[in-house]
Amino acid sequence: MAYDKELAAAIKAASLAARLCRKVQKALLQSDVRSKHGRNKSPVTVADYGSQALVSFVLQQEFPGEFSLVAEEDSNDLRKDGGGEIVERITKLVNESLTSDGSYGVSLSSEDILKAIDSGKSEGGSQGRHWVLDPIDGTKGFVKGDQYAVALALLDRGNVVLGVLACPNLPLTSISFAHPHSPNNEVGCLFFAEVGRGTYMQPLDGSSTVKVQVSAVENPEEASFFESYEAAHSMHDLSSLIAQKLGVKAAPIRMDSQVKYGALSRGDGAIYLRFPRNGYREKIWDHAAGSIVVTEAGGVVTDAAGKQLDFSKGKYLDLDTGIIVSNQKLMPLLFDAVRASLAQKSKPQP
Ligand SMILES: Nc1ncnc2c1ncn2[C@@H]1O[C@H](COP(=O)(O)O)[C@@H](OP(=O)(O)O)[C@H]1O
Ligand SMILES: [Mg+2]
Ligand SMILES: [Mg+2]
Numbered sequence: 001m002a003y004d005k006e007l008a009a010a011i012k013a014a015s016l017a018a019r020l021c022r023k024v025q026k027a028l029l030q031s032d033v034r035s036k037h038g039r040n041k042s043p044v045t046v047a048d049y050g051s052q053a054l055v056s057f058v059l060q061q062e063f064p065g066e067f068s069l070v071a072e073e074d075s076n077d078l079r080k081d082g083g084g085e086i087v088e089r090i091t092k093l094v095n096e097s098l099t100s101d102g103s104y105g106v107s108l109s110s111e112d113i114l115k116a117i118d119s120g121k122s123e124g125g126s127q128g129r130h131w132v133l134d135p136i137d138g139t140k141g142f143v144k145g146d147q148y149a150v151a152l153a154l155l156d157r158g159n160v161v162l163g164v165l166a167c168p169n170l171p172l173t174s175i176s177f178a179h180p181h182s183p184n185n186e187v188g189c190l191f192f193a194e195v196g197r198g199t200y201m202q203p204l205d206g207s208s209t210v211k212v213q214v215s216a217v218e219n220p221e222e223a224s225f226f227e228s229y230e231a232a233h234s235m236h237d238l239s240s241l242i243a244q245k246l247g248v249k250a251a252p253i254r255m256d257s258q259v260k261y262g263a264l265s266r267g268d269g270a271i272y273l274r275f276p277r278n279g280y281r282e283k284i285w286d287h288a289a290g291s292i293v294v295t296e297a298g299g300v301v302t303d304a305a306g307k308q309l310d311f312s313k314g315k316y317l318d319l320d321t322g323i324i325v326s327n328q329k330l331m332p333l334l335f336d337a338v339r340a341s342l343a344q345k346s347k348p349q350p
């Protein structure tokens with residue numbers, strides 16, 4: 001089928017990267033966390049770099065020749081004074097992962113690692129094929145020992161055609177309030193989706209695979225919604241106004257990263273609301289994999305004007321106000337509640 005080879009390579013790369021991240025998270029030392037310079041100051045760890053180097057290396061091994069990767073991180077900070085020690089740690093981590101996997105029989109130098117990280121500088125766009133990678137989405141969740149995801153997607157002529165979400169800290173069974181997962185439940189899932197072929201979930205070791213579907217809930221009173229854990233990433237007051245207008249009774253499920261898309265794709269919750277504060281421009285790597293995982297599971301992902309997300313315009317998503325996600329039945333009600341809430345919010349306060 002169209003993208004079988006690419007999907008197999010993406011699952012392999014994301015699984016290897018997830019195992020590297022899991023190892024680091026278990027032994028995370030504060031020294032592994034640096035905050036990136038510049039306005040956003042979102043943290044970045046040895047695992048973000050290690051994951052990006054590993055995914056980039058594996059994909060280039062599987063697809064030698066033309067290769068285009070749009071990825072979040074670059075090696076600029078690592079090449080500065082004082083970066084040497086962290087580069088050594090990253091190199092060791094990546095080589096340990098490659099040795100344990102055994103497929104490639106190579107040991108990479110620090111320069112190989114920096115080059116692999118920097119091969120993620122493509123701008124993407126509407127022509128040709130581009131891999132899109134967030135090596136750790138939800139680094140804030142990662143550093144506090146909570147949820148994060150390795151998010152890898154493939155763009156083909158501007159459309160997302162496959163996505164893989166490795167979620168090392170997500171329990172295999174539902175996390176919804178309605179069905180709290182059993183305490184001895186296995187933790188670590190990988191979701192994958194290919195255009196036109198549905199969404200599947202497997203444990204990180206790939207031992208079994210199930211097809212997943214979004215929640216069939218039609219009554220908003222029975223629905224629950226996901227939103228960012230970070231109030232800095234999404235306006236929680238707006239989400240609660242929308243939920244109230246919609247008639248949602250349950251409290252929000254607040255989680256870091258695109259794990260929210262994975263959990264929604266298997267029906268743990270019926271809605272995801274994301275309203276960044278003014279001026280923030282969403283990056284394609286924060287949503288490419290998650291969006292296809294939901295849409296291939298029967299869900300709908302649009303901006304606040306009801307428009308599909310457009311991944312063909314380079315590294316950024318130009319969208320109207322925010323991102324709303326739900327199933328086909330609830331989406332018309334959700335859309336009306338969003339419009340009414342935005343109208344109310346924009347009215348001058350008395
Ligand atoms: N002000 C902001 N508004 C919205 N998203 C932001 C943001 N600052 C950072 N982010 C993005 O939000 C992502 C995490 O999403 P969530 O809030 O769902 O956990 C971060 O991904 P990284 O952790 O890969 O940097 C980061 O790219
Ligand atoms: Mg980041
Ligand atoms: Mg991200």
Ligand SMILES: [Mg+2]
Pocket residue numbers: 048072134135136137138139
């Ligand atoms: Mg990231």
